[in-house]
Amino acid sequence: MSPPQNHGKPWLFPSSTSEHPTSQKPRPYPLNGICRQSQGRIKHLLFLSSLVLAIASIYPTSAHEIKVAADVGATLHIEPNDNPRAGESTQAWFALTRKGGKQIPLSQCDCQLLVYAQPHTPKEPALLEPSLKPVVAERYQGIPGADIIFPKPGIYQLQLSGKPAPGANFKPFTFKFEVVVAAGAAGNTQNLQDVNNTPTQGTNTGLGLTVTVLASLLGIGIVVFLVQTVRKGRE
Numbered sequence: 001m002s003p004p005q006n007h008g009k010p011w012l013f014p015s016s017t018s019e020h021p022t023s024q025k026p027r028p029y030p031l032n033g034i035c036r037q038s039q040g041r042i043k044h045l046l047f048l049s050s051l052v053l054a055i056a057s058i059y060p061t062s063a064h065e066i067k068v069a070a071d072v073g074a075t076l077h078i079e080p081n082d083n084p085r086a087g088e089s090t091q092a093w094f095a096l097t098r099k100g101g102k103q104i105p106l107s108q109c110d111c112q113l114l115v116y117a118q119p120h121t122p123k124e125p126a127l128l129e130p131s132l133k134p135v136v137a138e139r140y141q142g143i144p145g146a147d148i149i150f151p152k153p154g155i156y157q158l159q160l161s162g163k164p165a166p167g168a169n170f171k172p173f174t175f176k177f178e179v180v181v182a183a184g185a186a187g188n189t190q191n192l193q194d195v196n197n198t199p200t201q202g203t204n205t206g207l208g209l210t211v212t213v214l215a216s217l218l219g220i221g222i223v224v225f226l227v228q229t230v231r232k233g234r235e
Helices: 036-058 207-234
Strands: 065-069 072-078 089-098 109-117 133-137 140-149 154-164 173-181
Touching (some): 065 173, 072 173, 089 133, 109 140
């Protein structure tokens, strides 16, 4: 018997695209359906976000600074909020740890703290030599700390050196931390030369934290707006 006639239709592929031209729908794109007004708002928000982030990069926030020398690591923190001010008492503490995370209290370290105004020459005497004392900070017990009064705004270097006390076992170290000191009370430090011989107008270094928070909130708002706009475009 002869096979049935095909009558012009494909025998192996009866459901070809030529028979059903509208069977495949175009792939939807997330931004399809978004009106020009919404697109303009998105561009405006992106511009504002980039502007705030650019300002945030100019005013960096302060954070715990960590350094490592030999088998000892050190974390510097300055109260309050790593934002010292000239003419005001500031507590600086150093969390010293060995490899493995074991803490080094001041009782196990013959430590010395020197404060220099930046820049300084190698043979220049220290501007300040604060006395170290054991302090309790966060999860640390008895770590080296000192009360410091920076005389003027500017950049300072805190140099902490130490060697093991009798019975302790770690290698001698020297850590150098740079600290930016802002102007204190407006009545005392406004329009004064800072320690680096640069005029100061009482700049508040805490502005960086505020700008960063605003940038984060703006970024979250942009994401929420985009999600809502895409959902409306698909409906």
